[in-house]
Amino acid sequence: MADDAGTYRTAKIKEHLMSPARRCLAFFLLALLTAVPAHAQNTAEPAVALQGMDVVSYFKDGGPVKGQSAHRADFDGARYLFSSAQNRAAFVADPDRYLPQFSGLCATGVSVGKQLKGDANSWKVVDGKLYLYYSDAVRAKGDDDPTTLARAHKNWAARK
Numbered sequence: 221m222a223d224d225a226g227t228y229r230t231a232k233i234k235e236h237l238m239s240p241a242r243r244c245l246a247f248f249l250l251a252l253l254t255a256v257p258a259h260a261q262n263t264a265e266p267a268v269a270l271q272g273m274d275v276v277s278y279f280k281d282g283g284p285v286k287g288q289s290a291h292r293a294d295f296d297g298a299r300y301l302f303s304s305a306q307n308r309a310a311f312v313a314d315p316d317r318y319l320p321q322f323s324g325l326c327a328t329g330v331s332v333g334k335q336l337k338g339d340a341n342s343w344k345v346v347d348g349k350l351y352l353y354y355s356d357a358v359r360a361k362g363d364d365d366p367t368t369l370a371r372a373h374k375n376w377a378a379r380k
Contacts (some may be wrong), residue, residue: 279345
């Protein structure tokens with residue numbers, strides 16, 4: 221008789237745990253818990269590009285200056301800071317005109333098939349295009365070879 225009571229009690233517990241209302245609640249909680257991480261990922265701030273330098277200022281007399289968070293624009297997964305509303309507006313109107321070549325990688329590195337992060341403080345503008353370099357020493361090495369930028373463009377095109 222005790223076995224029947226234990227079996228009956230186990231069946232009642234299972235019935236209680238698996239009731240339609242409990243299943244619905246469990247499904248809702250599972251859906252909520254899986255949605256929270258996805259939502260959290262979408263609210264992350266994009267990384268600041270160019271170490272916070274104003275990308276438009278590279279093309280002006282005096283060279284690059286630090287941007288301000290009050291003048292910012294998000295583009296292609298990165299946050300760009302600008303020193304003025306005018307520079308922000310110029311970038312928003314034509315980002316490709318101002319963006320560094322090779323997605324900001326070191327031009328000399330790309331010319332030899334390497335992906336080195338460019339330093340926002342080691343740069344040059346050639347034919348209206350911004351190039352970044354890993355360091356001033358690497359930039360000088362690239363400047364010594366007049367084919368560096370042509371090779372970099374060729375390698376960049378081949379990898380896409």
